[in-house]
Amino acid sequence: MSTLTLRKVAIDTYRENVAYLHRDCKLYRSEGFQALNKIEIHSLDGAVSIIAVLNVVDDDCITKPDELGLCEQAFRQMGGEAGVAVNIAHARLPASLKAVHRKISGDNLGLEDYQGIARDIASNRYSKIEMAAFLVACSQTGLERDEVLYLTKAMIETGKRLNWGEPLVVDKHCIGGIPGNRTTMLIVPIVAAHGMLIPKTSSRAITSPAGTADTMEVLARVELSPHELHEIVRAQRACLAWGGTAELAPVDDILIAVERPLSMDSPGQMVASILSKKLAAGATHLIIDIPIGATAKISNRSRALALRRLFEYVGDHLGLSIEVVLTDGRQPVGRGIGPALESRDVMQVLNNDPAAPLDLREKSLQLAGRIIEFDPDVRGGQGYVIARDILESGRALAKMQAIVDAQGRNPNPPQIGHFCHDVTATDSGQVTSIDNLQLAHIARLAGAPMDKGAGVDLHKKLGDPVEVGETLFSIYAEFPADFEFARESAEQNSGFTTGNAVVDESP
Template sequence: MLKAMLKVRRVPIDTHSENVAFLRRDCTQYTVEGLRALAKIEVHGGRRHLLATLNLVEANGNGAHALLGTDELGLSTEAFARLGLPAGAEVSIEPAPPPGSLESVRRKINGAVLTPDNYRAIIEDISDHRYSRMELAAFLVASAGFMTTEEVLALTQAMVEVGQRLTWPMDMVVDKHCIGGIPGNRTTMIVVPIVAAHGLAIPKTSSRAITSPAGTADTMEVLCNVTVDLDHMRHIIAEEKGCLVWGGHMRLAPADDILISVERPLGIDTQEQMVASILSKKVSAGSTHLLIDIPMGPQAKVRSQVEAVRLRKMFEFVGDALGLNLEVAITDGRQPIGRGIGPVLEARDAMAVLRCDLDAPQDLREKSILLAGRVLEFDPAVRGGQGVRLAREILDDGRALAKMERIMAAQGPAPVLGLQPGPLTRDVVAPADGVVVNMDCARLNHIARLAGCPMDKGSGIDLLQSVGDRVRKGDPLYRIHACRPADFGFATAAADDGIGVIVG
């Protein structure tokens, strides 16, 4: 076949996880309009090739510097890196058919039950960045229509198989995971040192926030380094039994990260996709025993006992089929846990609990003890029913704090030292006398995000009251912290629109 050659060029645009190629509309070698309608092109250079979505670039009519020459092919930042050729290298392009597994997506749209092989093909194509965000949305929405429990299992298995899978020298590797949605709630930073101090291996890999104000990785990073490679992590686990590191660069179930990048902005949050996402990550991380925390409340992800039980059973079915020892704890999800919302403020709360400060948030302390107790009971040597007592003892006698300090030292110093709550503050006050009857978790998360979370780690919300507290008009309910004037403006304006706390 005749191949017209183009020079490859990096176009410094972050197109999320989608490969995007740029071609001048007045490119002389190719009929670009024909390519555009096909939407996807295959780029060939040397022995390398890449699938990308084609965007057309106009000639700059106003005499300004052109983005691309007529003989160039631009690639977005990540696509350029994935192709791995130097700038100026010669490449050819050809129209690419859509990924073969899209045919299964179309069948799913039409109501089909897909086979494990279908899911494998879909997840392989997604991991290889062969799906556009539009195609990812189509797969997610079609799956949200319905999935059998067997399909959830097949999807989870496919996500595990396409990615790295960690193994550990010990027989028992425990973990805990919360399905999310509750502001604060940074129990992991307390559970891990308690469990590790007891002697169970808990090599915790956490995510950074995607649409929440803080992930555990963001919060731990206030205190120490979290970007730890696998060899270093193995060393820490051998020495300390526990760690709290960022899992994002370990290629654990990589398709999951790509799916989440579309799920979150669309607000798709089905139980089926949640189960596949969480369990694929945990199995990939080498866990053998897993405690799932399902907060239940009127504004939580799970709002009723019926929903909670349905979700619990789905976790159990898929977990059992994957050979996990899985337990589910249904917890109180009616309000935030702890006082801080945002990395610095949440790290402060967790350390206060570990230090057994008298004014440490009691709800965070008690929930952490409860969860740690459930995890400890995975240990055959712990007498049934004694987990909670044991967890409380490890926390109260300072072993958990000592373990946390050793873990932090082993992971290394934080990238930025001495982070403080953001200096721009505003107290949001009670509009009337009364009792705090409700805190809207979604609204408080939203305001904290606008204040700069999770990027500006000192930004966020510090809660000064809890549900049930009696307040007088003008009493502060919470304090907004921000680091930049524009973000401070966004957050305070949002609080003016709706404070997210009902006093009645």
């Protein structure tokens, strides 16, 4: 092995270990190191060891010839102390890559194959290129239902698994694809106010303008340590946290970081991702929301039923009680699309504001009611009435405020973007269709979810009458460039179609 001293390079490489070696380093050519190769880095006492992808630099300000620069994540893993001597060597190829090559060729893999892949990913032995190859192989060649089960098991094993010591721990998840569908932030306080345990860990957006964690972050801190998460859940019977810091199925978070720029979300990978997180979080009973619509992730009922069977198969084999609900995915839920706008909708519902979006309120009550009926003391069909009473009495609002305070209220909640453009109708009639994908695209171009005040605010929904020149929706952005991108996209395609009648394609 060869010795260099550590230097922190203040670059966030987003869940990938990256090392920086100067081109004039005496080891660069003598040891045959090349850019994008992987290297092993060891402390001199052998106590700490990591793997990183190598980048070669020519600037002494980044890394000097006798130093090894590490990105922020890798530097923390090595102990976070500059000037410490370390040994470096060529990294051995992960043994599990052979299984990835077999998957690329179309083979089905076994449990041990997926366990090996998950362990190597968790140990940072895979580069993002290699992980992308694995994800594409799973998407293109498909995963058999047993492979989804094996992948789920393997991802659970890479992290912690919470045990709440209670026989009934409930959770809810939507497969996504519907802008503004922020029912979770209403379901959690309603269910917790009923007394049920619902420790909700959510992801950030992958391909959408906002995930539950992004929207909750408008109101409160969502990055909680495992200890904080336990304390809050014990006190409040609930939380609304980002799952990434809880160390639950961490391989899932690493793969999501690769999926995001690829805009990938294949069915098998999606099921494994969702269920590994839920099982690791200690859930015993789970509601899955599958929206169906022409521009939703699932376009028809037959595909939805196939996905439901896959969820149920994996859940049954892992001891998780699952109820899958097929819902209307023909249009966005609520009015806001983007974190700040969606949090506004949520708080309007919790406050029983007459201006609150009725579709968001109704869908949340229906799903909360189904979860409440997991309670053995609640008769079938009574869940909705109980959920509605909790909301209308103000108990849900009080519980939400308590959760927000427990997690840490955001002292400076983001405001809606100050750049605004109204998109107007070019024809009169009724709104006959709304393109979820296009509206989500416009909201993302506007800056959501990174810019929490950015997004789209809907003024019209399916079936609403509209006149020429009337506003269909407003675009909000925080930066001029984002604003122009979103505005130009909306001019080319507003995502709205008007006509004489709405075609009912709801499930």
